[in-house]
Amino acid sequence: MTFLNAYDVIVIGSGTVGLSVALALSQKTALRIAILDIKKPVYHWSSENYSTRVSAISLASKKFLQTLSIWKTLAEKRVSPYRKMQVWDGEGDGSIDFDCEEIAETALGYIIEDDLLRSVLFDKIQQTNIQIIAPITLKDLFDRENHMECVSDDGKNFSAKLVIAADGARSWVRDYRRILMKTWSYHHIAIVATVKTELPHQQIAYQCFSAAGPLAFLPLQDPCTSSIVWSQISSKAEKLLMMTDEDFKLSLANALHHRLGKILSVSPRFSFPLQMRHVKNYVQPRLALIGDAAHTLHPLAGQGVNLGLADVDKLVNVIVEAIRKKQDFSSVQVLRRYERFRKAENFTMLAMMDVLKNLFATEMAVIKQLRNKGLSFVNQCHILKKFLINSAN
Numbered sequence: 001m002t003f004l005n006a007y008d009v010i011v012i013g014s015g016t017v018g019l020s021v022a023l024a025l026s027q028k029t030a031l032r033i034a035i036l037d038i039k040k041p042v043y044h045w046s047s048e049n050y051s052t053r054v055s056a057i058s059l060a061s062k063k064f065l066q067t068l069s070i071w072k073t074l075a076e077k078r079v080s081p082y083r084k085m086q087v088w089d090g091e092g093d094g095s096i097d098f099d100c101e102e103i104a105e106t107a108l109g110y111i112i113e114d115d116l117l118r119s120v121l122f123d124k125i126q127q128t129n130i131q132i133i134a135p136i137t138l139k140d141l142f143d144r145e146n147h148m149e150c151v152s153d154d155g156k157n158f159s160a161k162l163v164i165a166a167d168g169a170r171s172w173v174r175d176y177r178r179i180l181m182k183t184w185s186y187h188h189i190a191i192v193a194t195v196k197t198e199l200p201h202q203q204i205a206y207q208c209f210s211a212a213g214p215l216a217f218l219p220l221q222d223p224c225t226s227s228i229v230w231s232q233i234s235s236k237a238e239k240l241l242m243m244t245d246e247d248f249k250l251s252l253a254n255a256l257h258h259r260l261g262k263i264l265s266v267s268p269r270f271s272f273p274l275q276m277r278h279v280k281n282y283v284q285p286r287l288a289l290i291g292d293a294a295h296t297l298h299p300l301a302g303q304g305v306n307l308g309l310a311d312v313d314k315l316v317n318v319i320v321e322a323i324r325k326k327q328d329f330s331s332v333q334v335l336r337r338y339e340r341f342r343k344a345e346n347f348t349m350l351a352m353m354d355v356l357k358n359l360f361a362t363e364m365a366v367i368k369q370l371r372n373k374g375l376s377f378v379n380q381c382h383i384l385k386k387f388l389i390n391s392a393n
């Protein structure tokens with residue numbers, strides 16, 4: 001041991017969720033906070049290009065980012081609202097159109113580049129007392145009588161009353177603490193890229209479902225530029241990744257049924273194997289898991305960051321309330337309040353994604369027919385559509 005750094009809260013992971021929880025806690029409490037990350041935070045956002053990784057941010061997440069006082073900065077730099085959404089069955093005639101006017105809003109949500117969101121959060125954190133310690137590789141996480149102790153591979157020790165694990169889908173904390181998790185592969189690989197199209201997107205998000213997987217076009221600020229997330233069964237995705245740009249552009253335009261005309265250009269493509277993960281317990285004494293460390297789901301409804309930010313909001317409220325009542329904010333009794341709320345809500349969303357993915361993966365003619373009729377029925381039903389929009393928010 002070379003030295004001991006004592007904090008009230010240590011956040012492990014400086015992704016969107018880790019940065020958000022540290023910032024929210026620093027704004028609402030006087031706790032001493034440190035963020036530890038295995039990588040040095042480096043962001044590549046520039047207004048000249050669009051980053052390939054983007055997230056569809058819900059209205060609830062927008063409200064949360066407003067409470068962190070970063071929405072204005074994001075909006076000044078670049079957020080791309082989508083006002084409408086067209087969802088259709090690529091193997092039938094069923095479709096649903098969503099419109100922000102149905103919920104009396106000016107947008108259904110916003111497309112934000114991941115690097116931009118993280119860099120704005122990071123800049124805001126620079127104005128606080130939060131310490132960012134990175135790069136650092138942790139090798140042990142011990143329970144001591146009144147605190148947790150993190151030990152790095154070069155012998156540094158850090159202590160905190162509470163450790164928040166926000167270290168992503170392959171969470172080291174989750175593995176080290178042997179936290180049980182339900183997990184399976186979706187047998188899909190998501191291909192992401194930025195594309196220019198012949199026709200303007202008119203701030204409409206497009207999502208086409210086919211048996212091999214869903215394709216989403218997310219409108220960016222430029223009227224003819226969209227970010228795509230094309231999830232396909234692994235064998236098909238591998239073929240798409242091997243294609244020349246010309247062949248890929250043709251396949252993509254076909255898969256979107258030419259709703260945006262020809263694909264004029266495509267950026268380098270990146271791929272992500274998709275896996276469902278959900279931990280059995282979100283909390284232990286002096287430890288809470290949030291964001292992808294606690295759950296990952298299919299990106300077909302673009303909910304990963306949104307669920308992570310909802311975790312942050314709940315956990316921070318529970319901690320603030322405990323401090324106000326002079327309770328031990330790191331006790332398992334307090335942390336369970338966070339788990340109770342978030343586990344049920346996240347489970348519902350994870351289950352819905354599974355139902356949707358399997359509903360569209362089926363080759364059974366009867367199910368296909370029912371599915372198309374169902375989509376058309378929902379499309380006629382204003383109340384049901386409003387309910388669906390509100391559930392995604």
Ligand SMILES: Cc1cc2nc3c(=O)[nH]c(=O)nc-3n(C[C@H](O)[C@H](O)[C@H](O)COP(=O)(O)OP(=O)(O)OC[C@H]3O[C@@H](n4cnc5c(N)ncnc54)[C@H](O)[C@@H]3O)c2cc1C
Pocket residue numbers: 012013014015016017018036037038039054055056057136137138166167168169170171172173190192229272290291292293299301302303304305306307308
């Ligand atoms: C193709 C695709 C499209 C998506 N689209 C959307 C969308 O439209 N909308 C949406 O809401 N979500 C979307 N998601 C999900 C979203 O990207 C994730 O849910 C979100 O990025 C998770 O954030 P996080 O901060 O929990 O984890 P991460 O962003 O993974 O951050 C984890 C952090 O922990 C650090 N770390 C890792 N290991 C260690 C360690 N051992 N020690 C210390 N630090 C460590 C990492 O360096 C990183 O900084 C999508 C996902 C995919 C794959």
